[in-house]
Amino acid sequence: MTVRYIGERKADIIPNKEYKVIAIERGWYRIVDESGEDYLYGPSNFEIVEESVKERVSA
Numbered sequence: 001m002t003v004r005y006i007g008e009r010k011a012d013i014i015p016n017k018e019y020k021v022i023a024i025e026r027g028w029y030r031i032v033d034e035s036g037e038d039y040l041y042g043p044s045n046f047e048i049v050e051e052s053v054k055e056r057v058s059a
Helices: 053-058
Strands: 002-005 018-025 028-032 038-041 046-050
Touching: none
Parallel strands: none
Antiparallel strands: 002 018, 002 046, 018 028, 028 038
8 A cells, every 4th residue: 555644744754755555553554764664653644545456355
């Protein structure tokens, strides 16, 4: 899934930039941010740009 960050600027994540969600864990998005590491982020600061085929089929 691809999401766009719509929250405020933080050190390792940029507003309006699209990020690939590599996993969803307990409702949180695991994203590789600007640090190059993957972290969990709350979904309320993102809008979905593109859902994966698997997610569209199971929805």
